[in-house]
């Protein structure tokens with residue numbers, strides 16, 4: 001039976017992450033944390049203890065570990081079994097975190113239940129093609145980004161906040177993310193100014209440029 005395009009892309013994404021070393025990924029995540037990426041996300045989240053937080057593409061769980069004491073409930077989702085195994089080792093003694101294997105935009109929730117959602121450095125290689133995914137990059141993947149945002153946004157409670165970060169690398173590409181890619185993705189996701197306030201910021205952290213998108217649901 002022929003697979004539908006979404007499942008076919010997600011299988012490729014899963015396989016491309018499945019062959020990467022979780023130890024290397026954990027090391028990269030630590031580097032980004034040191035560079036200030038997590039702190040920047042935190043500034044934009046304004047976490048409250050009672051928040052229910054979802055981390056999409058949680059990888060080896062470093063962000064969940066970082067905010068563990070700050071919220072009562074958090075859930076990490078990742079497409080890769082290998083990354084999740086490493087995450088469950090890192091979070092073994094944290095009793096308020098759950099990990100699930102699932103793929104955005106096909107998340108296993110059907111109504112708004114989260115106040116805060118993050119997609120930290122896991123824009124799935126689609127806003128800006130990730131070198132690991134270049135061989136499969138195509139226009140459908142832009143639709144995947146929009147679907148991921150749409151799906152995440154649908155799970156946000158009123159006044160909830162979705163923060164996503166990505167690494168455009170250079171200031172020019174960062175500006176393109178801000179001026180074009182994010183507005184296009186929001187449009188494709190069907191989220192207008194009446195639904196959400198959206199701000200995109202580009203910042204240099206250590207030697208490279210990052211972009212942070214903050215989407216706050218209006219009601």
Ligand SMILES: C[S@@+](CC[C@H](N)C(=O)[O-])C[C@H]1O[C@@H](n2cnc3c(N)ncnc32)[C@H](O)[C@@H]1O
Pocket residue numbers: 010013017025029056057058059060061062063077078079080083102103104105119120121122124
């Ligand atoms: C660069 S890592 C970032 C991990 C983590 N957020 C951090 O800050 O360290 C990207 C993660 O996204 C996951 N991922 C990629 N596409 C996904 C999808 N469609 N749904 C869920 N997870 C996905 C990968 O398996 C990988 O663990």
